[in-house]
Amino acid sequence: MIMKFLKKVPAGMMIVPMLIASLINTFVPQIVQIGSFTTAVFTSAGAATAIGIQLFCLGTTLQFKEMPKVFKRGGILLISKFIIGAAIGIAIGKIFGMAGVLGLTTLSVISAVTNSNGSVYLSLMNTYGDETDCAAMALLALNDGPFFTLVALGASGLANIPLISLLAAVVPIIVGMILGNLDTELKDFLAPAGNILIPFVGFALGAGINITNIVKGGPQGILLGLMCTLIGGIFILICDRFIGGRPGYAAWAVSTTAGNAVAVPAAVALIDPAWEPYVGTATTQVAAAVVVTAVLVPFITDWWAKKYGCPKIPLTDQKTGA
Template sequence: MKIMKTVQKVPGGMMVVPLLIGAIINTVAPHALKIGSFTTAVFSSAGVASFVGLQTFFVGTNLKFKEAPEALRRGSVLLVAKYLAGLILAIITNKIFGLSGFLGISVLAIICSVTGSNGSLYLSLMGTYGDSKDTAAQGILNIHDGPFLALITLGASGLASIPLLSLLAAIVPLLVGCILGNADKDLRDFFSPGASIVIPFVGFTIGAGINFSLIIKAGLSGILVGLLVFFVGGGLSILADRYINKRPGYAGAAIASAAGNTIASPAAIAIIDPKYKPFVASATTQIAAAVVLTVIIVPPLVAWMAKRYGCPKFDEQKAKNASLQES
């Protein structure tokens, strides 16, 4: 059976196919992956953090110290672009429609969904299409996590603080890997295949936290929120990646998603500013639907961008093929 070759024919297949399988199992039989022990640790959503941490470590072993400033620059541009997309859209919506927004989509839902991005999805896609600097850029993109950017946008940042310890904890595996990889080339070569090996596990565990029924529950408004994240947030990110970073744009496309950990942001914001309480329930459901929708439609977009405008993986493969033909 040519399972691997069949999977690789799907855009981002090594992550997307396991993700869909995990989501189907979690939707149909959610308790099947939670029977405990190694099964739950490896195949349920509980494994996401561990596998993403491993992937980050492996990436770090291939990141040279001299590449760090470029990784920081790329990540900062993408972070600001995605944030501005949510900020501008929220301001326009509030000016025209007020806090309640339009078609059941509140300003709260827009800010919490569009300003964030799915870090696990980004890392997996960069493992397939990007280079070590693209993946290391996730260190700065971690600021997207949680309600922090949403609170700044809503003018409530005086009651919040940047979770510096959380940000540090997110990049420690990358730093450890970077130190080891730069200290010993043999260690770098040993860990080099690891980032690709864990991609299917990252995909499956992400899928194991997805329930397709959320899209149905949120209805049309949930789909519209997902499309706003995809087209507005993703569109501005792609433009920034192409014209500011001077890159092909696949990394900008990879953050055209909604982040799972922003599902709790509406409730957190309403605690600080009670005027948003009436919108918490609808915003929470809509963001959950947007997470499911974007995690499915973003990988094909990234694959298309990579094929059309190029990416390190494809460029390297073309160079090898050209070299073989010449010889």
């Protein structure tokens, strides 16, 4: 009964636990703050560990012989997501400065638009995509957190970012990929954990979301979410269809803001204190964008996949490419 319901909801295995956790965190957070394993599993305290393990396990699925296909498909999504987020954010920063424009800070725009929710993407690909789409999650995980935000800020000269901070974000994937290629039995053992962890990651990320942040983020937070999904999504869709020759369902699936992007403004300020005055505003705006994109993207992806085709809902006249 529960599984049937979750399967009916786009990305339900991720979205439903995330929404339940966000409701708990918003209205009765004390019920999961009793300590020990309960707090570790059902609050945001375990989010980084759960995501790290998920990335490690998904890294084992990246076989060297399949890398060209994975790099082509995932690389287009990854690079186009980064380009549109960095271009908008850097342009705002260069023209209007750190304070941004229309109430949106430069930090919030780059943090939200360059980041995507890998768990939502993986859940959607399990519903509409194929094995290559799912394997691309390990590559796309590079923008599920501070990595590309730091790259954009550092490359543009808007912030001073040390290389070690970038390296730390990709080590779990690299180690998993190496081990998965050295031993296929180990890969077969660990790979399923990537999917098994989806509801746990969803709950952990939701436990760090306060629904009232939509109100706190104000219209700017909603605008940021729409910018990420619509402006970012359309650009990624164009790249996915015309460069990759794909139907476009994956482009919409990656047009989210990562749950842990909420922590990115603070992480940037720790590395470059010049951004500290903008952390509070950026955090609430990004948090609002997380909620907005998490709600919108699964339904847009579902509609697009059914209309234009996908591996699970094929259209005979739809050229999907590699």
